[in-house]
Amino acid sequence: MKTYRLGLHVGLKEGVLDPAGQATLQVLHQMEFAATEVRIGKWIQVVIEAEDEVRALAIGDEMGRRLLANPVMEAFDVTVTPL
Amino acid sequence: MTLEETRQVVGIVVFPGSNCDQDTIQAIMDLGAIPRVLDYRLRQLPAIDRLILPGGFSYGDYLRSGALAAAAPIMDAVGEAATAGMPVLGICNGFQILCERGLLPGALLPNPHGEFVCRLETLRVTAVPSGFQGLSVGDRLALPIAHHEGSYRVSDGKLHELFEQGQVFLQYSDPDGVVHPLTNPNGSVANIAGVTQGSVVGLMPHPERAMAEYLGSADGRRLLQAWFGQKGGHGC
Numbered sequence: 643m644k645t646y647r648l649g650l651h652v653g654l655k656e657g658v659l660d661p662a663g664q665a666t667l668q669v670l671h672q673m674e675f676a677a678t679e680v681r682i683g684k685w686i687q688v689v690i691e692a693e694d695e696v697r698a699l700a701i702g703d704e705m706g707r708r709l710l711a712n713p714v715m716e717a718f719d720v721t722v723t724p725l
Numbered sequence: 726m727t728l729e730e731t732r733q734v735v736g737i738v739v740f741p742g743s744n745c746d747q748d749t750i751q752a753i754m755d756l757g758a759i760p761r762v763l764d765y766r767l768r769q770l771p772a773i774d775r776l777i778l779p780g781g782f783s784y785g786d787y788l789r790s791g792a793l794a795a796a797a798p799i800m801d802a803v804g805e806a807a808t809a810g811m812p813v814l815g816i817c818n819g820f821q822i823l824c825e826r827g828l829l830p831g832a833l834l835p836n837p838h839g840e841f842v843c844r845l846e847t848l849r850v851t852a853v854p855s856g857f858q859g860l861s862v863g864d865r866l867a868l869p870i871a872h873h874e875g876s877y878r879v880s881d882g883k884l885h886e887l888f889e890q891g892q893v894f895l896q897y898s899d900p901d902g903v904v905h906p907l908t909n910p911n912g913s914v915a916n917i918a919g920v921t922q923g924s925v926v927g928l929m930p931h932p933e934r935a936m937a938e939y940l941g942s943a944d945g946r947r948l949l950q951a952w953f954g955q956k957g958g959h960g961c
Contacts, residue, residue: 654834658878659912661837709796712789712825714832714880 643691645725648702652711652718653683686710689725698722733758733953736773738803738819740765740794745780745816745933752933753777756949765797775812775953776803778819780871780931790833790874791821800826812856813925814952817872820919820927829920829927830887834876837912843871845941846910846918848930849898852891854921860951865902866895866944868930870910870918875929877913877920884914895919895928926952 654660663680670677688705692698702720711718735753737760739746750760761773770776783794794800800822807813807828815823823829836842850864879887887893895918897911898904909916911929919928935945 657881658834659837661835661839665839709792710788712792712832714824715834715878 646698647723648688649721650686655717733774735775736763738763740783742783743781748933749779767799770802778815780817791825794822795825807925810924815927823927828925831879841873842910848895849902851893854926857951858954867942869934870930875911877917894921
């Protein structure tokens with residue numbers, strides 16, 4: 643077994659209104675930044691033991707589907723880093 | 726037969742951070758049923774007739790409202806009971822938990838205006854859930870809401886299906902029962918405040934906080950009596 647760090651980026655799907663992102667966009671405009679869109683998500687790191695990188699990725703995907711993201715409104719992607 | 730004669734036992738699931746459990750217990754006792762507090766760590770349900778997931782802020786709303794409670798040990802048994810036809814009612818955070826668990830369709834997002842809304846709302850009955858007695862389509866109920874994450878959403882293309890299949894229980898309306906964007910307190914799609922699937926019902930308003938006129942409304946009593954399959958609509 644090897645140790646891996648999973649990184650899951652979880653965010654609202656395209657088209658789902660992101661109130662926190664919109665509020666942040668307004669403040670960026672007040673600060674005179676020329677931003678056109680802000681989307682706020684979560685960055686979740688999980689350290690796991692797995693046989694190999696492929697298996698680690700599959701575990702991360704399952705964590706995303708079953709708990710860390712809500713499939714109704716959120717999308718996620720997983721990265722794997724060997725430790 | 727009154728509830729006191731049938732002595733229905735209602736399991737009330739308490740998670741870390743539930744805070745409407747005592748009000749719910751009081752409401753259930755008021756109606757003559759027997760409340761039984763169920764710890765979230767239980768893996769089997771005792772002998773009960775019905776289940777309520779009360780409101781609150783389970784697990785501090787961490788990750789997403791209701792997401793961590795939806796994976797609590799007791800939820801496998803709740804899911805099995807629901808599948809077997811036991812009436813399950815989720816109020817506010819309980820509704821969020823049931824959606825996260827997949828026992829009800831959709832999801833609840835933060836209110837788009839960013840505010841916690843706490844006030845009396847008019848709800849229109851749009852479909853009568855299975856087992857309910859004494860409520861009809863078009864009835865209006867005055868019930869309090871109190872939430873920050875009450876913006877109901879469904880996956881793309883699912884809204885029509887929800888209405889078609891009679892799963893939209895309550896919609897935020899004006900006092901005459903007309904549903905329009907100005908009566909939407911939280912950005913919910915189609916003003917949806919409550920939904921049902923099989924024997925499971927979830928709603929954002931708090932019926933347990935509207936048990937008597939001196940609380941501003943007694944319509945919560947009416948709703949809970951209807952859930953118990955009791956006609957009436959007045960105190961018992």
